[in-house]
Amino acid sequence: MHLRSLDIASSLGVHRSCAAARHILPTVDSVCTANAVLRELGDNRPPIVILTGAGISAESGLMTFRGNGGLWEGHRVEDVATPEAFMRNPELVHRFYNERRSRLQAADVEPNAAHMALAMLESRWPTSVTVITQNVDNLHERGGSANVIHMHGELMKIRHADTGEVRHWQVDCDATTLDGRWRPHIVWFGEAILEPEIITETLRAAGLFLCIGTAGQVYPAAGFVHETVGASVEFNIEPTAITAAFGHSLHGPAAATLPGFVEALMMAAG
Numbered sequence: 096m097h098l099r100s101l102d103i104a105s106s107l108g109v110h111r112s113c114a115a116a117r118h119i120l121p122t123v124d125s126v127c128t129a130n131a132v133l134r135e136l137g138d139n140r141p142p143i144v145i146l147t148g149a150g151i152s153a154e155s156g157l158m159t160f161r162g163n164g165g166l167w168e169g170h171r172v173e174d175v176a177t178p179e180a181f182m183r184n185p186e187l188v189h190r191f192y193n194e195r196r197s198r199l200q201a202a203d204v205e206p207n208a209a210h211m212a213l214a215m216l217e218s219r220w221p222t223s224v225t226v227i228t229q230n231v232d233n234l235h236e237r238g239g240s241a242n243v244i245h246m247h248g249e250l251m252k253i254r255h256a257d258t259g260e261v262r263h264w265q266v267d268c269d270a271t272t273l274d275g276r277w278r279p280h281i282v283w284f285g286e287a288i289l290e291p292e293i294i295t296e297t298l299r300a301a302g303l304f305l306c307i308g309t310a311g312q313v314y315p316a317a318g319f320v321h322e323t324v325g326a327s328v329e330f331n332i333e334p335t336a337i338t339a340a341f342g343h344s345l346h347g348p349a350a351a352t353l354p355g356f357v358e359a360l361m362m363a364a365g
Protein backbone atom coordinates (compact mmCIF):
# COMPACT_ATOMS: atom_id res chain seq x y z
CA MET A 96 0.00 0.00 0.00
CA HIS A 97 1.18 3.55 -0.73
CA LEU A 98 2.51 5.48 2.31
CA ARG A 99 -0.19 8.13 2.12
CA SER A 100 -2.81 5.37 1.90
CA LEU A 101 -1.52 3.97 5.17
CA ASP A 102 -1.65 7.40 6.82
CA ILE A 103 -5.23 8.02 5.77
CA ALA A 104 -6.34 4.47 6.42
CA SER A 105 -4.91 4.38 9.91
CA SER A 106 -6.30 7.79 10.79
CA LEU A 107 -9.71 6.46 9.78
CA GLY A 108 -9.21 3.51 12.09
CA VAL A 109 -8.31 1.07 9.30
CA HIS A 110 -5.25 -0.99 10.18
CA ARG A 111 -5.20 -3.91 7.76
CA SER A 112 -3.84 -4.10 4.23
CA CYS A 113 -6.43 -3.39 1.55
CA ALA A 114 -6.37 -6.89 0.12
CA ALA A 115 -6.47 -8.68 3.46
CA ALA A 116 -9.29 -6.60 4.86
CA ARG A 117 -11.46 -6.38 1.75
CA HIS A 118 -14.03 -8.85 3.04
CA ILE A 119 -13.84 -7.63 6.64
CA LEU A 120 -14.06 -3.86 6.56
CA PRO A 121 -15.91 -2.40 3.60
CA THR A 122 -14.49 1.06 4.24
CA VAL A 123 -10.97 -0.20 3.50
CA ASP A 124 -11.88 -0.56 -0.16
CA SER A 125 -13.24 2.98 -0.11
CA VAL A 126 -10.05 4.39 1.37
CA CYS A 127 -7.84 2.39 -1.01
CA THR A 128 -9.83 3.63 -3.99
CA ALA A 129 -9.68 7.22 -2.74
CA ASN A 130 -5.93 6.93 -2.40
CA ALA A 131 -5.59 5.52 -5.91
CA VAL A 132 -7.62 8.49 -7.19
CA LEU A 133 -5.52 10.95 -5.17
CA ARG A 134 -2.36 9.48 -6.71
CA GLU A 135 -3.86 10.09 -10.17
CA LEU A 136 -4.71 13.68 -9.24
CA GLY A 137 -1.23 14.41 -7.87
CA ASP A 138 -1.23 17.93 -6.42
CA ASN A 139 -4.34 18.92 -8.40
CA ARG A 140 -7.73 19.32 -6.75
CA PRO A 141 -9.88 19.66 -9.88
CA PRO A 142 -13.62 20.27 -10.16
CA ILE A 143 -15.61 17.13 -9.34
CA VAL A 144 -18.75 16.09 -11.17
CA ILE A 145 -21.03 13.42 -9.71
CA LEU A 146 -23.74 11.58 -11.64
CA THR A 147 -26.34 9.95 -9.42
CA GLY A 148 -29.15 7.51 -10.14
CA ALA A 149 -31.92 5.69 -8.32
CA GLY A 150 -29.48 3.47 -6.37
CA ILE A 151 -28.29 6.35 -4.17
CA SER A 152 -31.83 6.81 -2.87
CA ALA A 153 -32.56 3.08 -2.44
CA GLU A 154 -31.33 3.11 1.15
CA SER A 155 -33.63 6.06 1.85
CA GLY A 156 -36.58 3.81 1.03
CA LEU A 157 -37.26 4.83 -2.59
CA MET A 158 -37.56 2.10 -5.20
CA THR A 159 -35.15 1.82 -8.12
CA PHE A 160 -36.53 1.38 -11.64
CA ARG A 161 -34.97 -1.78 -12.93
CA GLY A 162 -34.51 -3.80 -9.74
CA ASN A 163 -37.01 -6.42 -8.60
CA GLY A 164 -38.29 -7.01 -12.11
CA GLY A 165 -38.35 -3.27 -12.85
CA LEU A 166 -42.10 -3.19 -13.19
CA TRP A 167 -44.65 -0.73 -11.90
CA GLU A 168 -48.20 -2.11 -11.85
CA GLY A 169 -47.11 -4.48 -14.60
CA HIS A 170 -45.65 -1.70 -16.76
CA ARG A 171 -42.01 -1.24 -17.74
CA VAL A 172 -40.77 2.29 -16.93
CA GLU A 173 -40.24 2.75 -20.67
CA ASP A 174 -44.01 2.29 -21.13
CA VAL A 175 -45.11 4.64 -18.36
CA ALA A 176 -42.55 7.41 -18.71
CA THR A 177 -43.20 8.59 -22.26
CA PRO A 178 -45.24 11.48 -23.71
CA GLU A 179 -47.21 8.88 -25.68
CA ALA A 180 -48.15 7.03 -22.47
CA PHE A 181 -49.34 10.33 -20.97
CA MET A 182 -51.48 11.10 -24.02
CA ARG A 183 -52.87 7.56 -24.08
CA ASN A 184 -53.57 7.19 -20.36
CA PRO A 185 -52.98 10.38 -18.32
CA GLU A 186 -54.69 8.92 -15.22
CA LEU A 187 -52.19 6.05 -15.06
CA VAL A 188 -49.17 8.30 -15.52
CA HIS A 189 -50.44 10.89 -13.01
CA ARG A 190 -51.04 8.05 -10.54
CA PHE A 191 -47.46 6.80 -11.04
CA TYR A 192 -46.08 10.24 -10.14
CA ASN A 193 -48.68 11.07 -7.45
CA GLU A 194 -47.76 7.89 -5.58
CA ARG A 195 -44.05 8.67 -5.81
CA ARG A 196 -44.59 12.33 -4.78
CA SER A 197 -46.54 11.15 -1.78
CA ARG A 198 -43.92 8.52 -0.89
CA LEU A 199 -41.14 11.12 -1.09
CA GLN A 200 -42.90 13.12 1.64
CA ALA A 201 -43.34 10.12 3.97
CA ALA A 202 -41.74 10.51 7.40
CA ASP A 203 -39.40 7.53 6.90
CA VAL A 204 -37.89 8.84 3.63
CA GLU A 205 -34.80 10.84 4.48
CA PRO A 206 -31.40 11.51 2.93
CA ASN A 207 -28.93 8.73 3.74
CA ALA A 208 -25.21 8.72 4.46
CA ALA A 209 -24.34 8.87 0.75
CA HIS A 210 -26.37 12.06 0.16
CA MET A 211 -24.80 13.60 3.28
CA ALA A 212 -21.28 12.65 2.20
CA LEU A 213 -21.73 14.46 -1.13
CA ALA A 214 -22.97 17.58 0.66
CA MET A 215 -19.93 17.47 2.93
CA LEU A 216 -17.64 17.10 -0.08
CA GLU A 217 -19.24 20.15 -1.71
CA SER A 218 -18.62 22.24 1.40
CA ARG A 219 -14.98 21.17 1.86
CA TRP A 220 -13.45 20.51 -1.58
CA PRO A 221 -11.36 23.51 -2.75
CA THR A 222 -12.86 23.61 -6.27
CA SER A 223 -16.39 23.03 -7.47
CA VAL A 224 -18.47 19.93 -6.78
CA THR A 225 -21.54 19.51 -9.01
CA VAL A 226 -24.17 16.80 -8.62
CA ILE A 227 -25.93 15.92 -11.87
CA THR A 228 -28.80 13.72 -10.80
CA GLN A 229 -31.14 11.58 -12.86
CA ASN A 230 -33.30 11.36 -9.76
CA VAL A 231 -36.46 13.37 -9.48
CA ASP A 232 -36.47 13.18 -5.66
CA ASN A 233 -35.16 16.04 -3.49
CA LEU A 234 -32.85 14.03 -1.23
CA HIS A 235 -29.62 15.71 -2.40
CA GLU A 236 -31.00 19.13 -1.46
CA ARG A 237 -32.39 17.82 1.84
CA GLY A 238 -29.00 16.25 2.53
CA GLY A 239 -27.33 19.67 2.15
CA SER A 240 -26.09 19.77 -1.46
CA ALA A 241 -26.61 23.16 -3.12
CA ASN A 242 -25.07 22.63 -6.56
CA VAL A 243 -27.52 20.11 -8.02
CA ILE A 244 -28.73 19.75 -11.61
CA HIS A 245 -31.91 17.69 -12.05
CA MET A 246 -31.45 16.48 -15.61
CA HIS A 247 -34.67 14.38 -15.59
CA GLY A 248 -36.85 16.92 -13.75
CA GLU A 249 -38.30 17.08 -10.25
CA LEU A 250 -41.16 15.24 -8.58
CA MET A 251 -42.09 18.22 -6.39
CA LYS A 252 -42.84 20.40 -9.45
CA ILE A 253 -45.47 20.40 -12.18
CA ARG A 254 -45.30 22.05 -15.62
CA HIS A 255 -47.96 23.66 -17.77
CA ALA A 256 -48.30 21.69 -20.99
CA ASP A 257 -48.80 24.82 -23.13
CA THR A 258 -46.84 27.65 -21.48
CA GLY A 259 -44.04 25.64 -19.89
CA GLU A 260 -44.58 27.45 -16.56
CA VAL A 261 -43.16 25.42 -13.67
CA ARG A 262 -44.69 25.43 -10.15
CA HIS A 263 -43.73 23.77 -6.87
CA TRP A 264 -46.37 21.12 -6.12
CA GLN A 265 -46.80 18.95 -3.01
CA VAL A 266 -50.16 17.25 -3.48
CA ASP A 267 -51.69 15.07 -6.18
CA CYS A 268 -51.96 16.39 -9.72
CA ASP A 269 -54.42 15.18 -12.35
CA ALA A 270 -56.55 16.35 -15.24
CA THR A 271 -58.65 18.47 -12.86
CA THR A 272 -55.71 20.39 -11.35
CA LEU A 273 -55.90 24.17 -11.91
CA ASP A 274 -56.86 24.63 -15.58
CA GLY A 275 -56.37 20.92 -16.31
CA ARG A 276 -53.28 21.42 -18.49
CA TRP A 277 -50.59 20.47 -15.97
CA ARG A 278 -48.20 17.51 -16.16
CA PRO A 279 -45.40 16.23 -13.93
CA HIS A 280 -42.17 18.25 -14.40
CA ILE A 281 -40.39 15.12 -15.60
CA VAL A 282 -38.23 14.28 -18.62
CA TRP A 283 -39.76 11.27 -20.30
CA PHE A 284 -38.19 9.04 -22.96
CA GLY A 285 -37.85 10.89 -26.24
CA GLU A 286 -37.81 14.30 -24.50
CA ALA A 287 -34.73 16.52 -24.18
CA ILE A 288 -32.91 16.47 -20.85
CA LEU A 289 -32.82 19.68 -18.79
CA GLU A 290 -29.77 22.00 -18.73
CA PRO A 291 -27.84 20.22 -21.52
CA GLU A 292 -25.35 23.07 -22.12
CA ILE A 293 -24.44 23.47 -18.45
CA ILE A 294 -24.05 19.69 -18.15
CA THR A 295 -21.70 19.54 -21.14
CA GLU A 296 -19.58 22.41 -19.78
CA THR A 297 -19.47 20.88 -16.29
CA LEU A 298 -18.39 17.48 -17.62
CA ARG A 299 -15.65 19.04 -19.74
CA ALA A 300 -14.27 21.06 -16.81
CA ALA A 301 -14.17 18.13 -14.39
CA GLY A 302 -11.01 16.26 -13.40
CA LEU A 303 -12.82 13.63 -11.34
CA PHE A 304 -16.07 11.89 -12.28
CA LEU A 305 -18.04 9.87 -9.73
CA CYS A 306 -21.02 7.81 -10.85
CA ILE A 307 -23.29 6.50 -8.11
CA GLY A 308 -26.22 4.07 -8.22
CA THR A 309 -27.17 4.09 -11.89
CA ALA A 310 -27.59 1.05 -14.14
CA GLY A 311 -26.04 2.91 -17.09
CA GLN A 312 -28.90 1.96 -19.41
CA VAL A 313 -30.46 5.37 -20.10
CA TYR A 314 -28.80 7.91 -22.39
CA PRO A 315 -27.42 10.52 -22.51
CA ALA A 316 -26.45 10.00 -18.82
CA ALA A 317 -24.94 6.58 -19.53
CA GLY A 318 -22.50 8.23 -21.94
CA PHE A 319 -21.27 10.97 -19.57
CA VAL A 320 -18.27 8.90 -18.49
CA HIS A 321 -16.97 9.22 -22.06
CA GLU A 322 -17.33 13.02 -21.97
CA THR A 323 -14.96 13.46 -19.03
CA VAL A 324 -11.21 13.23 -18.85
CA GLY A 325 -9.32 12.36 -15.69
CA ALA A 326 -10.09 9.97 -12.90
CA SER A 327 -13.43 8.16 -12.67
CA VAL A 328 -15.07 5.92 -10.09
CA GLU A 329 -18.31 3.95 -10.28
CA PHE A 330 -20.19 3.14 -7.05
CA ASN A 331 -22.82 0.42 -7.38
CA ILE A 332 -23.93 -2.74 -5.62
CA GLU A 333 -22.99 -4.71 -8.74
CA PRO A 334 -21.23 -4.31 -12.11
CA THR A 335 -23.29 -2.38 -14.68
CA ALA A 336 -23.50 -1.93 -18.44
CA ILE A 337 -20.85 0.84 -18.22
CA THR A 338 -18.46 -0.47 -15.54
CA ALA A 339 -15.66 -1.08 -18.05
CA ALA A 340 -15.50 2.63 -18.89
CA PHE A 341 -14.42 3.58 -15.34
CA GLY A 342 -10.92 3.72 -13.93
CA HIS A 343 -12.16 2.37 -10.59
CA SER A 344 -15.25 0.58 -9.28
CA LEU A 345 -16.50 0.21 -5.72
CA HIS A 346 -19.10 -2.48 -5.21
CA GLY A 347 -21.46 -2.18 -2.25
CA PRO A 348 -24.34 0.00 -1.05
CA ALA A 349 -23.45 3.66 -1.67
CA ALA A 350 -24.29 4.59 1.94
CA ALA A 351 -21.52 2.19 3.01
CA THR A 352 -18.88 2.85 0.34
CA LEU A 353 -19.19 6.59 -0.30
CA PRO A 354 -18.62 8.13 3.17
CA GLY A 355 -15.17 6.56 3.62
CA PHE A 356 -14.16 7.52 0.08
CA VAL A 357 -15.29 11.12 0.57
CA GLU A 358 -13.66 11.35 4.00
CA ALA A 359 -10.32 10.31 2.52
CA LEU A 360 -10.64 12.86 -0.31
CA MET A 361 -11.50 15.63 2.16
CA MET A 362 -8.55 14.81 4.38
CA ALA A 363 -6.27 15.15 1.38
CA ALA A 364 -7.91 18.47 0.50
CA GLY A 365 -6.90 19.81 3.93
Ligand code: BJW
Nearest residue numbers: 148149150159160161229284285308309310313314332349
Ligand atom coordinates in the same frame (compact mmCIF):
# COMPACT_ATOMS: atom_id res chain seq x y z
C1 BJW B 1 -27.38 0.71 -5.94
C2 BJW B 1 -28.01 0.56 -4.69
C3 BJW B 1 -27.31 1.05 -3.57
C4 BJW B 1 -29.32 -0.26 -6.16
N1 BJW B 1 -26.10 1.62 -3.74
N2 BJW B 1 -26.21 1.28 -6.09
C5 BJW B 1 -28.46 6.32 -27.22
C6 BJW B 1 -28.60 4.97 -27.42
C7 BJW B 1 -29.83 4.34 -27.26
C8 BJW B 1 -30.97 5.08 -26.90
C9 BJW B 1 -30.81 6.43 -26.70
C10 BJW B 1 -29.60 7.03 -26.87
N3 BJW B 1 -29.75 8.35 -26.59
C11 BJW B 1 -31.04 8.58 -26.24
C12 BJW B 1 -31.72 7.42 -26.32
C13 BJW B 1 -33.17 7.24 -26.02
C14 BJW B 1 -33.50 7.19 -24.54
C15 BJW B 1 -32.78 6.01 -23.91
O1 BJW B 1 -31.78 6.13 -23.25
N4 BJW B 1 -33.36 4.83 -24.04
C16 BJW B 1 -32.82 3.64 -23.41
C17 BJW B 1 -33.98 2.75 -22.97
C18 BJW B 1 -31.86 2.95 -24.34
N5 BJW B 1 -33.17 8.44 -23.87
C19 BJW B 1 -34.00 9.47 -23.87
O2 BJW B 1 -35.06 9.44 -24.46
C20 BJW B 1 -33.58 10.73 -23.13
N6 BJW B 1 -33.78 11.85 -23.97
C21 BJW B 1 -33.00 12.10 -25.01
O3 BJW B 1 -31.99 11.48 -25.26
O4 BJW B 1 -33.46 13.16 -25.76
C22 BJW B 1 -32.87 13.45 -27.02
C23 BJW B 1 -33.58 14.70 -27.49
C24 BJW B 1 -32.83 15.84 -27.75
C25 BJW B 1 -33.48 17.00 -28.20
C26 BJW B 1 -34.87 17.00 -28.36
C27 BJW B 1 -35.61 15.86 -28.07
C28 BJW B 1 -34.95 14.70 -27.64
C29 BJW B 1 -34.49 11.00 -21.92
C30 BJW B 1 -34.37 9.96 -20.87
C31 BJW B 1 -35.43 10.19 -19.79
C32 BJW B 1 -35.37 9.12 -18.70
N7 BJW B 1 -36.50 9.25 -17.86
C33 BJW B 1 -36.63 8.34 -16.73
C34 BJW B 1 -38.10 8.47 -16.14
C35 BJW B 1 -38.42 9.86 -15.76
C36 BJW B 1 -37.94 10.22 -14.38
C37 BJW B 1 -38.68 9.46 -13.29
O5 BJW B 1 -39.84 9.07 -13.46
O6 BJW B 1 -38.09 9.28 -12.22
O7 BJW B 1 -35.64 8.60 -15.74
S1 BJW B 1 -36.39 6.62 -17.13
C38 BJW B 1 -35.67 6.19 -15.59
O8 BJW B 1 -34.33 5.69 -15.88
C39 BJW B 1 -35.51 7.50 -14.81
C40 BJW B 1 -34.10 7.37 -14.31
O9 BJW B 1 -33.59 8.66 -14.00
C41 BJW B 1 -33.40 6.67 -15.43
C42 BJW B 1 -32.11 5.99 -15.02
O10 BJW B 1 -32.38 4.97 -14.10
P1 BJW B 1 -31.29 4.60 -13.02
O11 BJW B 1 -31.09 5.74 -12.10
O12 BJW B 1 -30.09 4.06 -13.67
O13 BJW B 1 -32.09 3.50 -12.16
P2 BJW B 1 -32.11 1.90 -12.31
O14 BJW B 1 -33.21 1.39 -11.47
O15 BJW B 1 -32.10 1.46 -13.71
O16 BJW B 1 -30.71 1.44 -11.69
C43 BJW B 1 -30.43 1.56 -10.31
C44 BJW B 1 -28.99 1.16 -10.10
O17 BJW B 1 -28.67 1.36 -8.74
C45 BJW B 1 -28.71 -0.32 -10.41
O18 BJW B 1 -27.51 -0.41 -11.18
C46 BJW B 1 -28.49 -0.95 -9.03
O19 BJW B 1 -27.54 -2.00 -9.06
C47 BJW B 1 -27.97 0.23 -8.25
N8 BJW B 1 -28.21 0.20 -6.80
N9 BJW B 1 -29.17 -0.04 -4.81
C48 BJW B 1 -25.54 1.74 -4.95
N10 BJW B 1 -27.77 0.93 -2.28
